[in-house]
Amino acid sequence: MKDFLQLESASGILLMVAAMLAMIAANSPAADMYAYFIDTPVEIRIGALQIAKPLLLWVNDGLMAIFFFLVGLELKREFLEGELSRPANIMLPALGAVGGMGVPVAIFVWFNYGDTAAMQGWAIPAATDIAFALGILMLLGSRVPVSLKVFLVSLAIFDDLGAIVIIAVFYSSDLSVNALVFGGLCLVLLGVMNWRGVATVSPYVVVGIIMWIAVLKSGVHATLAGVALAAFIPMRDPDDPAHSPLKNLEHDLHSVVAFGVLPLFAFVNAGISLQGIGLSSLLHPVPMGIALGLFAGKQLGIFLLCYLAIKTGLARLPDGANWGSLYGVSILCGVGFTMSLFVGSLAFENVTFDASAVFDERLGIIVGSLLSGILGYVVLHWALPKSD
Numbered sequence: 309m310k311d312f313l314q315l316e317s318a319s320g321i322l323l324m325v326a327a328m329l330a331m332i333a334a335n336s337p338a339a340d341m342y343a344y345f346i347d348t349p350v351e352i353r354i355g356a357l358q359i360a361k362p363l364l365l366w367v368n369d370g371l372m373a374i375f376f377f378l379v380g381l382e383l384k385r386e387f388l389e390g391e392l393s394r395p396a397n398i399m400l401p402a403l404g405a406v407g408g409m410g411v412p413v414a415i416f417v418w419f420n421y422g423d424t425a426a427m428q429g430w431a432i433p434a435a436t437d438i439a440f441a442l443g444i445l446m447l448l449g450s451r452v453p454v455s456l457k458v459f460l461v462s463l464a465i466f467d468d469l470g471a472i473v474i475i476a477v478f479y480s481s482d483l484s485v486n487a488l489v490f491g492g493l494c495l496v497l498l499g500v501m502n503w504r505g506v507a508t509v510s511p512y513v514v515v516g517i518i519m520w521i522a523v524l525k526s527g528v529h530a531t532l533a534g535v536a537l538a539a540f541i542p543m544r545d546p547d548d549p550a551h552s553p554l555k556n557l558e559h560d561l562h563s564v565v566a567f568g569v570l571p572l573f574a575f576v577n578a579g580i581s582l583q584g585i586g587l588s589s590l591l592h593p594v595p596m597g598i599a600l601g602l603f604a605g606k607q608l609g610i611f612l613l614c615y616l617a618i619k620t621g622l623a624r625l626p627d628g629a630n631w632g633s634l635y636g637v638s639i640l641c642g643v644g645f646t647m648s649l650f651v652g653s654l655a656f657e658n659v660t661f662d663a664s665a666v667f668d669e670r671l672g673i674i675v676g677s678l679l680s681g682i683l684g685y686v687v688l689h690w691a692l693p694k695s696d
Contacts, residue, residue: 319566320443323646326571327578327674334579346576359524364576368653371569373520373534378565379468380538381558386465388543400623401459404610405466408641409434411609412601419597426594429655429669431474433601433676435647438464439570441640444681451692453628460637463610471647472535479654480528487526491533494519498540507545507553512537529654570646577649580670595672598648602676603683606642611635632691639687642680648673 333342351360361369386392412433420426441460445452494515501511516537524530545551590596614634617623625634652669 319570320437320439320441320446322567322571323437323439323574324443326574327645330575330577330579331582334581335583339581342579346579357521359521367573367576368650369524369530370520372573372650373531374561375534375565375569375573376472376531377516377534377538378558378561379472380535381541381554381561383465383469383535384538384541384543385554385558386462392462392465397458397462400614400617400626401462402466403613403617403623404459404463404638404641405470407609407611407613408436408463408467408606408638409470409609411612412605415601415605416597419593419600423593429594429598429652431471431478432648432652432655432669432673433598433605433644434467434474435471435644435651436464436467436606436641437643437645437647437677438468439566440643440645440677440681441684444640444643444685445637445688447685448688448692451694452688453626453633455626456629456633456637459626459629459634460640463641467641468647471651472532475529475651475654476532479651483527484525487522488528491519491522491526491528494522495536495540498537502540502542505542505546507542507547507551509541509553509557512541573650574646577653578645578670578674580668580674585668585671589668590671590675594669595675598652598669598672599676599679602642602644602648602673603679604642606644606680607635607639610638610641614638630691633688636684636688636691639680640684642684643677644673644680645677648677 330342333339346362346364348363349360350363350366351358353359392398413430416430416433417427420430438461441464442457445457445460497515498512498519501515506512516533519537520530520533523533541554541557543552543554545553590599611634614623615631618625625631649670652673656669
């Protein structure tokens with residue numbers, strides 16, 4: 309857990325730098341080069357099989373599948389042997405995640421109800437960026453009790469699980485039956501390998517890549533192939549119980565994702581041109597619904613349900629935490645940056661707007677995340693015990 313927290317906090321700082329560089333590039337003389345970079349066509353062809361996408365979509369559909377693969381590995385480990393394997397540790401973050409997804413969605417719907425196109429973005433403010441949130445939390449050093457850090461990580465895990473379900477159910481379209489059947493056969497093969505006790509990771513990865521191609525062509529979002537593959541990576545080697553293929557793979561991938569995949573994702577997605585953007589741009593129902601969903605909805609939903617759970621005896625405050633610090637962490641969960649940008653890229657990918665309805669949902673994501681990060685830090689700085 310200590311290594312994980314240190315890695316995630318460092319990744320959060322790098323994410324901030326990547327986002328700032330993207331904003332600078334998009335609003336400088338290098339703007340055309342930045343646009344050319346993310347739109348660079350990349351194509352792979354093997355016979356009749358062709359995958360041709362701009363670099364932006366290779367990052368969002370390809371590299372982010374590795375991120376979701378890592379998320380799947382973390383979910384499996386946590387539920388089998390980690391913090392979430394003990395029922396007593398589940399209730400508070402699980403209820404917090406429910407409130408932290410439900411209230412922001414309700415706020416977004418309140419602003420955009422009746423606009424069919426805009427409503428495609430209803431899930432954007434439901435996400436939490438664990439790397440960013442932990443990065444801010446770690447700025448407070450040893451004043452933060454470990455139990456509060458574990459609560460934040462556990463809540464983010466449930467949040468990621470909810471995001472996976474949302475992507476699978478609501479952001480899949482134009483399904484190809486043949487590709488889905490082929491992907492299903494890959495799942496069967498993975499299941500047989502796991503059942504037969506195959507502990508070598510490479511066969512799983514080969515089948516997983518084939519499954520990713522099938523899912524990409526099926527209409528279901530390709531990143532879900534990463535989550536599905538993770539479910540079949542064996543937790544233990546039947547011939548050597550002390551060896552964990554899953555933990556080893558998770559350890560190897562963490563640095564790649566934290567210092568490679570996520571910063572690159574942030575760089576290619578956060579470049580918002582501020583030319584012509586004024587207060588009216590933020591007051592558009594979509595950015596406003598996202599910003600208030602992240603900033604107000606997250607903290608209200610998480611803290612309210614956690615408060616009710618603790619007062620009714622369903623859960624207890626994390627050791628060493630107080631109501632103020634719990635509220636501060638609830639605010640930090642409004643930093644939705646990476647996951648919100650990802651859901652936003654799916655939500656409006658194929659939506660057509662008339663000229664009067666043009667907006668940039670990323671503006672709401674950045675404003676809501678920025679406000680949550682600043683206020684969360686201030687509240688935690690006030691609520692946590694002072695250093696000796």
